[in-house]
Amino acid sequence: MKLLYVVTAGLLILSALADRGKTYQALKVAWKRFAKIFPSFLTMLIFVSILTYLVPNELIVRYLGGAGNWVGLALASLFGSITLMPGFIAFPLSGLLLKQGVSYMTISAFTTTLMMVGVLTFPVEQKYFGTRAAFLRNLASLLVAVVVALCIGIVYGEVF
Amino acid sequence: MKLNKVLIPAFLLAVSASYLVGFEPGQEVGRNLFTFFLDMAKVLPCAFILIGLFETWVKSETVEKIMGDATGFKGYLSAILLAATTVGGVYVAFPVAYSLRQKGASLVNIFIYLGASAIVRIPMTTFEASFLGLKFTLIRLVVSLPLVIVSSILLGSYFEKRVRFLPL
Numbered sequence: 001m002k003l004l005y006v007v008t009a010g011l012l013i014l015s016a017l018a019d020r021g022k023t024y025q026a027l028k029v030a031w032k033r034f035a036k037i038f039p040s041f042l043t044m045l046i047f048v049s050i051l052t053y054l055v056p057n058e059l060i061v062r063y064l065g066g067a068g069n070w071v072g073l074a075l076a077s078l079f080g081s082i083t084l085m086p087g088f089i090a091f092p093l094s095g096l097l098l099k100q101g102v103s104y105m106t107i108s109a110f111t112t113t114l115m116m117v118g119v120l121t122f123p124v125e126q127k128y129f130g131t132r133a134a135f136l137r138n139l140a141s142l143l144v145a146v147v148v149a150l151c152i153g154i155v156y157g158e159v160f
Numbered sequence: 161m162k163l164n165k166v167l168i169p170a171f172l173l174a175v176s177a178s179y180l181v182g183f184e185p186g187q188e189v190g191r192n193l194f195t196f197f198l199d200m201a202k203v204l205p206c207a208f209i210l211i212g213l214f215e216t217w218v219k220s221e222t223v224e225k226i227m228g229d230a231t232g233f234k235g236y237l238s239a240i241l242l243a244a245t246t247v248g249g250v251y252v253a254f255p256v257a258y259s260l261r262q263k264g265a266s267l268v269n270i271f272i273y274l275g276a277s278a279i280v281r282i283p284m285t286t287f288e289a290s291f292l293g294l295k296f297t298l299i300r301l302v303v304s305l306p307l308v309i310v311s312s313i314l315l316g317s318y319f320e321k322r323v324r325f326l327p328l
Contacts, residue, residue, distance in 0.1 A: 005206060026212035028212070029215050030212030033208055043168065045197055050192075091287050111292075112304065116278040136319075
């Protein structure tokens with residue numbers, strides 16, 4: 001994370017040394033892009049924080065912990081798709097699921113859909129790329145996540 | 161846009177009111193928002209400054225040469241490498257992808273970038289391996305990357321010349 005700040009500051013200084021006007025232009029572009037999308041980001045975060053309250057981690061652990069392979073796969077994909085959480089919450093939670101005896105296949109479905117499929121990020125994605133592209137990308141990602149989960153399940157000897 | 165204008169003030173008002181009257185669920189939602197907001201705020205300013213620098217300094221021809229149409233495998237690899245070094249979540253990947261597209265990256269490579277940024281980001285991958293084991297992470301990478309590439313090629317060729325990018 002520190003590296004990001006160092007790189008950004010370094011490039012900004014370099015840019016300013018090379019061409020003041022262009023750097024000013026770059027900052028203007030940065031601000032314009034940011035200001036346009038920020039309300040959508042904030043709306044997304046509002047939904048995320050409400051959903052995190054409605055679907056707390058304990059609930060996810062309880063449901064996934066008690067489910068068999070196939071129900072687990074379906075539930076995990078569902079939870080992963082509708083929720084959104086930063087890695088520093090998602091992976092400790094996955095570690096916890098593992099300790100609770102949840103299968104690798106289920107966990108894989110959960111983490112992969114969490115990262116690749118976004119119901120809550122859909123409005124933002126739609127703004128950038130249009131409805132159809134956003135929809136099909138999410139659908140394709142869901143399929144990829146399920147196939148990956150099945151492969152994980154096979155390698156760990158959990159299915160077939 | 162209209163929804164945002166109503167929802168954001170209404171939400172903030174509801175959270176503030178929850179604190180005033182001690183409504184616990186409202187307070188928790190407020191705390192959630194604060195946590196997620198902080199996580200995003202740490203990355204966003206840098207991300208957008210870098211996007212600004214990218215858009216003003218990097219020529220379209222350069223992007224076209226590396227990630228444009230008919231760059232084939234080199235384009236895929238560039239998209240994946242860029243994704244691996246992306247920090248933050250989709251809220252960084254989307255605007256980056258958008259700028260890349262504006263600069264002439266092919267749709268296939270945009271889809272690869274978006275998919276890969278969800279599964280191969282280096283900080284995230286190391287974190288994942290520490291909780292779920294290296295074996296898990298490796299299998300996931302080996303299986304998901306080719307799938308992302310194949311699905312992106314399918315999606316990209318379907319959308320080429322068809323998708324409309326909204327002027328942001």
